[in-house]
Structures are given as C-alpha cells and as structure tokens.
Amino acid sequence: MSLNLPSCPLGRPSQTMNHWIPTVTLEEMSRNEYDVIIVGSGAGGGAALWRLCEKMAAEGKRIGMLEAGDPLIPTHARNLPTMTSERFQQFLYSENHTSYTSKYSSNYPDAIEVNALGGRMLFWTQISPRMDVCDLKDWPVSLDEMNYYYGVAETAMNVTKSFFKGSPLTETVIQRLHNAGFSDSTYIPMATDLKGTGNGEIHSNVFFSSLSFLARALNWSFDLAVKAKVVKVYTENGRAQGLRVMDSEKNAYTLKAKNIVLAASTFETPRILLNSGIKGDAIGHYLANHSGVRATTLMPRDQFPETLGTLGVLIPHGENCPYLLAMLDPNTWHAPEQERPFNEDVTINIGGYGKVESRYENRISLDPTRVDEFGVPMLNIDFSYSDNDQLVISEMTDTIRQILKKVAGDDNPSVCIMPIGSDYHETGTCRMGDDPSTSATNRYGQIHGVEGLYVADNSVLPTVGRANPTLTTVAFAIRTADYIVESLKQGSKSNVGVGRGES
Numbered sequence: 001m002s003l004n005l006p007s008c009p010l011g012r013p014s015q016t017m018n019h020w021i022p023t024v025t026l027e028e029m030s031r032n033e034y035d036v037i038i039v040g041s042g043a044g045g046g047a048a049l050w051r052l053c054e055k056m057a058a059e060g061k062r063i064g065m066l067e068a069g070d071p072l073i074p075t076h077a078r079n080l081p082t083m084t085s086e087r088f089q090q091f092l093y094s095e096n097h098t099s100y101t102s103k104y105s106s107n108y109p110d111a112i113e114v115n116a117l118g119g120r121m122l123f124w125t126q127i128s129p130r131m132d133v134c135d136l137k138d139w140p141v142s143l144d145e146m147n148y149y150y151g152v153a154e155t156a157m158n159v160t161k162s163f164f165k166g167s168p169l170t171e172t173v174i175q176r177l178h179n180a181g182f183s184d185s186t187y188i189p190m191a192t193d194l195k196g197t198g199n200g201e202i203h204s205n206v207f208f209s210s211l212s213f214l215a216r217a218l219n220w221s222f223d224l225a226v227k228a229k230v231v232k233v234y235t236e237n238g239r240a241q242g243l244r245v246m247d248s249e250k251n252a253y254t255l256k257a258k259n260i261v262l263a264a265s266t267f268e269t270p271r272i273l274l275n276s277g278i279k280g281d282a283i284g285h286y287l288a289n290h291s292g293v294r295a296t297t298l299m300p301r302d303q304f305p306e307t308l309g310t311l312g313v314l315i316p317h318g319e320n321c322p323y324l325l326a327m328l329d330p331n332t333w334h335a336p337e338q339e340r341p342f343n344e345d346v347t348i349n350i351g352g353y354g355k356v357e358s359r360y361e362n363r364i365s366l367d368p369t370r371v372d373e374f375g376v377p378m379l380n381i382d383f384s385y386s387d388n389d390q391l392v393i394s395e396m397t398d399t400i401r402q403i404l405k406k407v408a409g410d411d412n413p414s415v416c417i418m419p420i421g422s423d424y425h426e427t428g429t430c431r432m433g434d435d436p437s438t439s440a441t442n443r444y445g446q447i448h449g450v451e452g453l454y455v456a457d458n459s460v461l462p463t464v465g466r467a468n469p470t471l472t473t474v475a476f477a478i479r480t481a482d483y484i485v486e487s488l489k490q491g492s493k494s495n496v497g498v499g500r501g502e503s
C-alpha cells in the first residue's frame with residue numbers, strides 16, 4: 001500500500017548557534033556602519049540596548065553591542081537551581097570572570113568587575129530603591145522627569161516590595177522598628193519577577209539581570225560581539241566616529257558608529273575615555289561610593305511564629321539623607337533545591353550605606369608605566385574618606401547599635417566597618433552636570449563637547465546619593481537612549497528634549 005502523503009519537513013534550522021544567544025564576529029561588525037554601538041552589557045548597557053531596539057525597531061537602524069567577557073551563564077546566578085549561598089559566593093569570586101580593582105591600587109581594596117555578558121548584574125542582590133528627593137534636588141534632571149524614568153525602569157526590572165511583604169520575620173521587625181521611632185522602615189524593593197508560571201507563560205527568571213534586557217532587545221534586532229574588548233573611541237571634529245576593539249586573540253578591528261554609548265562601568269568607561277585622549281576636567285574624578293558598617297545579632301526563635309519567612313527591611317534615616325540601613329536574613333538566598341537550615345536563634349544582619357562626598361581628589365587615572373594584555377594603561381585609584389564621610393560612618397554606627405538594642409535587645413552588638421569598595425556601588429567618574437569643569441557629561445549623558453559620545457553606566461551618577469545605584473543607572477540609561485532616538489530622528493542634537501517634565 002502506498003501512502004499518498006508528502007513528507008513533513010525536518011524540524012532542523014538552516015543555521016545553528018554556538019551560544020545561548022546569537023553573536024556575530026568583530027570581522028562581520030567591521031563591515032557595517034552602526035547608528036549606535038553600546039560598550040558593555042551590564043545594567044546601563046543592557047537598559048540602553050533594550051530601549052534603543054524597542055524605539056528604533058520601525059526605523060531600520062543598526063545597533064551593535066560589544067562585551068569584553070563571554071556568555072558565562074544565561075540568567076542571574078540565583079536563578080540556577082545548583083546555586084547555594086556558598087556556591088554563589090565561590091562562583092562570584094572566580095578568577096575566570098571576576099577581576100579585582102586591588103590589582104590597580106592598594107587604597108581601594110575590594111571593588112570587583114564581572115567580565116561576562118550581563119556584567120555584575122549576574123550576581124547583584126536586586127535591592128532597588130529610588131534616590132531620595134534630598135539627593136535628586138541637586139541633580140541636573142527635574143524631579144518630574146526622574147519620577148517618569150524611575151517608573152519606566154521599575155516596570156522593566158519588575159521592582160516590587162512584595163518579595164518580603166507578609167513574611168512573619170519581616171513584619172515583626174518592621175513593627176518593632178515603627179514602635180522604636182523608625183517610622184519610615186519599609187519592605188526592601190527588589191527587582192524580582194513574582195508572577196507565577198501559568199497559562200503558557202513562563203516566569204523562570206525570578207531574579208532580574210540585564211540578560212532580560214538583552215532578551216527583550218532580541219524581539220527586534222541587534223548585533224552582539226562577545227570577547228570584544230574596546231580599547232579606544234575615535235572622534236573627529238567634535239563627533240564620535242567609531243571604536244578600536246580587540247578580540248581574545250588580540251586582533252584589532254575598527255568599527256564605525258555614529259553614536260557610541262559607553263557602559264563599561266565606573267572604572268572602565270573613564271579608562272577608555274582617557275586612553276582615547278578625550279578631554280574633560282572631570283573625567284575620572286569625583287569617584288564616590290558608599291561607606292559600609294555591618295552588624296549581626298541573634299534573636300530567640302520563640303519570639304516568632306512557626307513559619308518564619310525571611311527578612312528584608314529598608315530603614316531610611318537622618319536629615320539630608322546621610323545613610324540608608326538595610327536588615328537582611330542570611331538565609332534569604334537558599335536555592336529552591338536546598339533544605340533551609342533550622343536554627344534555634346534567628347540571625348539578623350544589619351548594614352548601612354553611608355553617603356560619600358563627591359570630591360575631585362577621589363579619582364582614577366592612567367598608570368604611566370603599566371599596561372594590560374591589550375596594551376591599555378592600567379588604572380591608579382586615589383581614594384580616601386573625608387572628615388565628613390567619617391562622621392557619617394560614626395553616626396551610622398550609633399544608629400545601628402540603637403536599632404539592635406531596641407529591636408533585638410542586644411546591648412553590645414559586634415559592629416565592623418566594611419573595606420572600601422565592598423559596596424560595589426562606585427559612581428561619579430563621568431558624572432552628569434551642566435558645567436564641563438565639574439562634570440564629564442551633559443544632562444543627557446553626552447560627553448561635553450563630543451557629539452554622539454555617551455555614557456550610560458554607574459559612572460554618570462552626579463553624586464552617590466544614599467540609595468543603591470542600579471535602578472537610577474537604568475533610569476538614566478533609558479533616558480539617554482530616548483535622547484539618542486530623538487536626535488537620530490531629528491538629525492541634529494540641538495533642541496532635543498526627552499521624557500516628561502523637561503523644561
């Protein structure tokens with residue numbers, strides 16, 4: 001008997017893919033001219049990429065992204081079922097993808113760079129508060145506009161206070177804090193997707209990373225090259241022209257781009273600018289971060305209901321916002337497959353983020369004698385706390401002691417100061433402002449005096465503020481992307497305004 005049916009086509013794709021994300025070679029990229037190239041795929045780079053792709057989808061613009069690292073993992077490390085708290089730390093500090101700024105300078109011992117697709121957002125803790133008005137009021141962007149872009153960023157990153165809400169431990173501690181006079185204490189806003197998988201929709205990336213920005217950008221089109229280390233930007237007559245980029249074999253390529261968005265981090269972005277001879281009094285200066293104080297205490301288990309839940313409380317405190325405190329439970333981050341340990345006492349960690357002043361003398365500069373494997377000068381980092389910074393640390397310590405006494409009955413907690421840099425919140429080395437003598441970029445993130453050259457990472461924050469920086473970096477990156485879209489539409493940078501509330 002012969003079946004008169006056509007043969008079904010094989011389900012094989014015409015092309016295959018070597019990574020979990022499509023990439024192109026630098027050789028291929030060097031044959032094109034790009035409307036925008038983004039350098040770095042962390043928080044700022046990912047956000048700018050997504051927004052540019054979304055807004056320019058219909059216009060057929062060509063967008064590229066260059067990332068020095070490789071595609072290490074396809075999601076935030078905490079979304080991996082094998083990742084216990086201990087393995088998470090071991091993986092974060094692996095020398096295969098993480099380098100330490102201590103290689104540059106001894107007075108900045110503990111900052112890290114994650115050289116991988118997704119940058120440090122593969123490992124961040126997702127704490128995502130807005131900056132306070134007392135910080136924002138001195139910034140060059142209006143409060144209305146900041147509110148608008150914070151809203152866009154929070155939606156894009158799934159920021160929610162519900163992650164800790166309802167947890168008996170959190171509720172008890174918040175109640176005690178309110179009773180003790182810390183009335184602003186609230187649930188930590190977290191960039192976590194809490195929607196359940198269902199109706200054919202998969203929500204497996206609970207913990208947000210910039211890889212979700214890249215995934216959204218893939219709904220449209222962009223070229224991504226990995227293991228692509230940008231060493232220089234080229235400019236001519238006050239306009240961005242392109243980049244010099246090297247692959248892991250140290251082959252060099254020149255890529256052409258009308259607009260360049262540097263999002264390589266607070267240390268690496270000014271390094272590229274300085275290595276390119278870009279002029280600007282503020283480039284590399286005004287390095288700021290958060291000073292840190294930590295304490296741990298134990299509370300008897302019988303003070304809490306049988307179901308304990310976990311702890312995540314934010315305590316904004318003090319006039320003029322000198323610092324922010326956060327209370328966390330070290331067991332929050334157990335992996336789904338891991339059994340949660342039963343402890344007789346409940347461990348509570350409290351930490352403070354102290355605002356560090358923006359001072360010209362806190363800076364990065366190129367080392368005149370040492371270069372890295374790509375021939376780029378190494379960095380020197382000069383950093384110290386001012387008298388005022390020390391005062392903030394001292395006040396923060398007093399408040400932590402006061403809280404642990406009132407909330408946990410601990411009269412003598414052991415308190416320690418965190419090594420400089422271990423907040424991983426460094427900012428300011430390309431800060432935004434109206435005056436080119438005290439800021440590197442204008443209010444849209446464009447380097448003063450160089451059309452088409454932008455910065456969209458933590459380095460543009462005008463001051464460190466007291467809040468964790470990433471939400472603000474994402475908000476600024478989205479705003480800078482909107483500005484680039486408008487400028488490409490208009491073909492000229494003058495009179496371009498973006499967003500809401502722009503005067």
Ligand SMILES: Cc1cc2nc3c(=O)[nH]c(=O)nc-3n(C[C@H](O)[C@H](O)[C@H](O)COP(=O)(O)OP(=O)(O)OC[C@H]3O[C@@H](n4cnc5c(N)ncnc54)[C@H](O)[C@@H]3O)c2cc1C
Pocket residue numbers: 039040041042043044045066067068069092112113114115116117118119120121123124125126127128228229230231263264265266268272423424425456457458459468469470471473
């Ligand atoms: C353990 C940990 C916990 C954290 N928790 C929080 C938190 O709870 N809340 C918060 O707000 N922040 C947190 N942070 C900080 C947060 O991760 C950073 O604020 C954020 O990632 C900064 O984004 P970025 O774009 O400036 O740089 P990054 O995320 O560092 O991305 C820079 C990217 O550029 C690439 N790159 C560098 N140089 C080059 C080059 N020359 N060419 C091409 N590519 C290059 C890098 O490989 C990297 O992928 C945490 C960080 C860590 C490490």
